[in-house]
Amino acid sequence: MSDEIPIYAELLAAAGRLSGVARITPLLESADLNRHVGGRVLVKAETLQFAGSFKFRGAYNRLSQLDHAQKRRGVVAYSSGNHALAVATAAATLGTSALLVMPRDAPELKVARVRALGGSICFYERERGDREAIAERLAHEHGRILVPPSDDRDVIAGQATVAMEIFEQARDRGLEIDVMLACCSGGGLVAGCALAMAERKPDCQVYAVESAEVDRMRRSLAYGAPVRLKDSGKSLCDALTAAAPGRLPWAICRHRLAGVLAVNDIEVCKGMAAAFRDLKLVVEPSGAAALGAALARQLDLRGKTIAVICSGANVDHSTYLAGLVQGSRVYPDANAMPQV
Amino acid sequence: MSDEIPIYAELLAAAGRLSGVARITPLLESADLNRHVGGRVLVKAETLQFAGSFKFRGAYNRLSQLDHAQKRRGVVAYSSGNHALAVATAAATLGTSALLVMPRDAPELKVARVRALGGSICFYERERGDREAIAERLAHEHGRILVPPSDDRDVIAGQATVAMEIFEQARDRGLEIDVMLACCSGGGLVAGCALAMAERKPDCQVYAVESAEVDRMRRSLAYGAPVRLKDSGKSLCDALTAAAPGRLPWAICRHRLAGVLAVNDIEVCKGMAAAFRDLKLVVEPSGAAALGAALARQLDLRGKTIAVICSGANVDHSTYLAGLVQGSRVYPDANAMPQV
Numbered sequence: 219m220s221d222e223i224p225i226y227a228e229l230l231a232a233a234g235r236l237s238g239v240a241r242i243t244p245l246l247e248s249a250d251l252n253r254h255v256g257g258r259v260l261v262k263a264e265t266l267q268f269a270g271s272f273k274f275r276g277a278y279n280r281l282s283q284l285d286h287a288q289k290r291r292g293v294v295a296y297s298s299g300n301h302a303l304a305v306a307t308a309a310a311t312l313g314t315s316a317l318l319v320m321p322r323d324a325p326e327l328k329v330a331r332v333r334a335l336g337g338s339i340c341f342y343e344r345e346r347g348d349r350e351a352i353a354e355r356l357a358h359e360h361g362r363i364l365v366p367p368s369d370d371r372d373v374i375a376g377q378a379t380v381a382m383e384i385f386e387q388a389r390d391r392g393l394e395i396d397v398m399l400a401c402c403s404g405g406g407l408v409a410g411c412a413l414a415m416a417e418r419k420p421d422c423q424v425y426a427v428e429s430a431e432v433d434r435m436r437r438s439l440a441y442g443a444p445v446r447l448k449d450s451g452k453s454l455c456d457a458l459t460a461a462a463p464g465r466l467p468w469a470i471c472r473h474r475l476a477g478v479l480a481v482n483d484i485e486v487c488k489g490m491a492a493a494f495r496d497l498k499l500v501v502e503p504s505g506a507a508a509l510g511a512a513l514a515r516q517l518d519l520r521g522k523t524i525a526v527i528c529s530g531a532n533v534d535h536s537t538y539l540a541g542l543v544q545g546s547r548v549y550p551d552a553n554a555m556p557q558v
Numbered sequence: 559m560s561d562e563i564p565i566y567a568e569l570l571a572a573a574g575r576l577s578g579v580a581r582i583t584p585l586l587e588s589a590d591l592n593r594h595v596g597g598r599v600l601v602k603a604e605t606l607q608f609a610g611s612f613k614f615r616g617a618y619n620r621l622s623q624l625d626h627a628q629k630r631r632g633v634v635a636y637s638s639g640n641h642a643l644a645v646a647t648a649a650a651t652l653g654t655s656a657l658l659v660m661p662r663d664a665p666e667l668k669v670a671r672v673r674a675l676g677g678s679i680c681f682y683e684r685e686r687g688d689r690e691a692i693a694e695r696l697a698h699e700h701g702r703i704l705v706p707p708s709d710d711r712d713v714i715a716g717q718a719t720v721a722m723e724i725f726e727q728a729r730d731r732g733l734e735i736d737v738m739l740a741c742c743s744g745g746g747l748v749a750g751c752a753l754a755m756a757e758r759k760p761d762c763q764v765y766a767v768e769s770a771e772v773d774r775m776r777r778s779l780a781y782g783a784p785v786r787l788k789d790s791g792k793s794l795c796d797a798l799t800a801a802a803p804g805r806l807p808w809a810i811c812r813h814r815l816a817g818v819l820a821v822n823d824i825e826v827c828k829g830m831a832a833a834f835r836d837l838k839l840v841v842e843p844s845g846a847a848a849l850g851a852a853l854a855r856q857l858d859l860r861g862k863t864i865a866v867i868c869s870g871a872n873v874d875h876s877t878y879l880a881g882l883v884q885g886s887r888v889y890p891d892a893n894a895m896p897q898v
Contacts, residue, residue, distance in 0.1 A: 244584060244606060249674070265838045266584060266603075330891055334589070491875070498605045498840040498871035531838035535831070535886045539879045546875045551670055 223470055224371040224378070226417045229410070232279040232375040233382055239311070240275055240379070241267055245387040245525075248496035250552035255512055256520040258393065262384050262527045265499050271457075271530030272380050272407055273304035273367070279376030280365050281308045289314040294362040296349040298324045299457050300530050301367040306337035317362060319353045325534060368404030369464030378410030384525045385418045395422050396522040399479065399508040401529050402426035402435050404460040405467030411527070412474035423476035427511040429453035429504075430480035434462050435471060439478060444468045454483045454541065457504035457530060479517070484548060485510040490538070491545030493528055496552075502533035503541055513549075563810055564711040564718075566757045569750070572619040572715040573722055579651070580615050580719070581607050585727040585865075588836035590892035595852055596860035598733065602724050602867045605839050611797075611870030612720050612747055613644035613707070619716030620705050621648045629654040634702040636689040638664045639797050640870050641707040646677035657702060659693045665874060708746030709804030718750030724865045725758045735762050736862040739819065739848040741869050742766035742775050744800040745807030751867070752814035763816035767851045769793035769826070769844075774802050775811060776818035784808045794823045794881065797844035797870060819857070824888055825850040830878070831885030833868055836892075842873035843881055853889075 246261045264272040281293060292315035295305040302318045309316035316337045320329065321344040332339060342352050357364040366373065381398065388395055398415060400408040408426040415422040426435045431451030438445045446462040463471065481489075486503050489510030493501040501509070508526045512519065533541075586601045604612040621633060632655035635645040642658045649656035656677045660669065661684040672679060682692050697704040706713065721738065728735055738755060740748040748766040755762040766775045771791030778785045786802040803811065821829075826843050829850030833841040841849070848866045852859065873881075 241584070244581070246606065250671075253674075263606075266586065270838060327891060331590075334593075334892070494840055494875060494878070498610060500834055500838040500840055535834060535882050538834070539882065542875050542879065551667060552674070 222371060223466060224375040224413065226413070228371065228375045229378045229382065229414055232372070233379045235279055235282050236275055236376065236379055239278060242383060243267055245384060246497050251492060251496040253552040254492070255524065257522040257524050259512060260384065260388055260393070260395070260523065260525050261497055261509065262380060262525060263499055264380060264527060264529050265501055265505060265531035269300070269303040269307040270532040271300040271304065271505065272377060272527070273300045274307055275379050276373035276376035276406060277301070277304040277308040277365060278311065280370060280372040281305070281312050281314060283372060284314060284363060288363055291361040292316060293365050294319065294353050294356045294360070295365045295367070296353040297367055299328060300532055302332055303328065303532065305365055306332045306335040309337065310335045317356060317360070319349050319356065327534060328532070366464070368406030368460070369466050371466060374406050374410045374413070374466060374470070376410070377407045378414040380407065380527060381411035381414035382418065385414070388523070388525065393523050395419060395525045397517070397519060398422055398424045398525040399427050399511055400424065400527045401458060401504060401507045402428050402478070403458040404464040405435060405471055406464060407527070407529065408475070409467035409470035412470055416474055424474065425476050426471065426478045427508045428478060428480050429455040429458050429486070429507065430482050432459060433478070433480045434460060436478035436480055438463050438468060439472065439475070454486050454503035455507055457502065458507065479511040479514070481507050481510045481514055484544065485514045487541045487545030488513050488549050489545070490541045491549040494542055495549065499528060500531045500533070500538065501528045502530050503537070505530035562711060563806060564715040564753065568711065568715045569718045569722065569754055572712070573719045575619055575622050576615055576716065576719055579618060582723060583607055585724060586837050591832060591836040593892040594832070595864065597862040597864050599852060600724065600728060600733070600863065600865050601837055601849065602720060602865060603837070603839055604720060604867055604869050605841055605845060605871035609640070609643040609647040610872040611640040611644065611845065612717060612867070613640045614647055615719050616713035616716035616746060617641065617644040617648040617705060618651065620710060620712040621645070621652050621654060623712060624654060624703060628703055631701040632656060633705050634659065634693050634696045634700070635705045635707070636693040637707055639668060640872055642672055643668065643872065645705055646672045646675040649677065650675045657696060657700070659689050659696065667874060668872070706804070708744030708800070709806050711806060714746050714750045714753070714806060714810070716750070717747045718754040720747065720867060721751035721754035722758065725754070728863070728865070733863050735759060735865045737857070737859060738762055738764045738865040739767050739851055740764065740867045741798060741844060741847045742768050742818070743798040744804040745775060745811055746804060747867070747869065748815070749807035749810035752810055756814055764814065765816050766811065766818045767848045768818060768820050769795040769798050769847065770820035770822050772799060773818070773820045774800060776820055778803050778808060779812065779815065779818060794826050794843035795847055797842065798847065819851040819854070821847050821850045821854055824884065825854045827881045827885030828853050828889050829885070830881045831889040834882055835889065839868060840871045840873070840878065841868045842870050843877070845870035
């Protein structure tokens, strides 16, 4: 890790490391979804990635570069969800050990899965503990490498491979991406995608998608400097809760994003329902934010080719069902709609 | 179409026709699912195929061989669901017209979708009408080619490409398939898969999976001749309702199947819940029957490599939610289970 923005060669190197390891997830299209949006919507199903989200890419790219001594000591990461599962999976794949700093109220299923992958857990109290500080202390005490969820050049380079794959899969079909929508918490995914597209198709407009209740990137861009949210609202998007953009993602996003789209919970549920009905994909609320944004008509997408990243699917069935019921109410049959 | 069992060259020709047209659907694996079954479970996600099921393969393989005059007159097919959508999709792709014989109480969504694809519909009354006879009459009157859902050598050859893809995707990972599980209604899919595996890996055991309530293939094999069910029970599997095996599928299956597995509705729901939690796939009840069978411990699958076809995902959200709630109750967290 260093403090620099990754250069394009590092993105290519990440793609090389992930080749034959990460899944090449499908880029799906649906006539009904296209009709809803009025353009060609290409949905990248990172829900089918190992550990259930794009996070595996960054985690594996980082962990695969540990030297022998570092591997022996292992890594530490803080996360209540997808990043924890991804780091534990990458560690198990690479034969190193992972210590995860997780909130004491983390879902039992996720705790059990991390343990099944051989990961150790250090619990903290969500209200009082500062998970970053705890992870840093543990890294220092045990000589473990800290793997941040987004503020790391190798993590960002790994996430960038999502956009590189999209570019290639679209090109194979004779398509060029005009607009790309990626969800944003700390910003590692959208920053990586923006870097990749700047090289592959510089006029592609890359947008970050946030929950309107926790819109750290939108406010940061408006303010011109990273903003740390104090009083965030509640949102279904439990994986998009970073209070501030990561330092490196911010350094990238401030120059490279076309903008930020903020979606409310209903729009998120609409994305979940569209993924269910038109794509047959299980998508968690946070993972459906970008698709929700594509359907929310905040941008004029008519006639465009839009890449939408469905980023994760780690959701319990009751949360999923609630979202789907809600979303199905507001996602009409495309064939019953006036043509856009 | 002719009355003969397709030879291997026809399966290869079907694969050639479908290349670059049908989706190469992912072959997914999950550590949790493997732990449940005690072997390596490779799940073929035909839920992500065009029109939401494997049926597109057979329909396209048949329709792409129409000559100019036949294309001008179009095709006719009977189906309340996946085959209708597949034929309508293939017809739209190939620029011919499709007339679908559907029950008057077919789900509105499916009716709307068929129409959006440019398909015409001839409704019949489920209680009184004989859909096969209606379709044959329409074919005769309008000079349309009848495309049966399973009893057709080109349809079977098309469905066989599912198994051929599985074989190749497994081989690329250094794996050989010991057991293959495919759902069975008329039997086109499982017959095609059995033919493909007979050539590619003759010692692979191919099983048909049926609803225990509508077990036409199991009874036919036991009886030694095709049995037509009179008083079928009710089952969640609304796409596995053929009263008898198709003639050609029967001619293939009677010699080539390792056996039949019959699952009840709870086992089907368990398959849906497993697909949701461990694979992030939306699967309709019928489409989850094979996965349910893999989890039902009717066979000793320990230490084996098992290909399971998740065959379709055309389901409304309320049916899906009901199945998922039911299935989640009986699908325990793999990490909390004793090792098998």
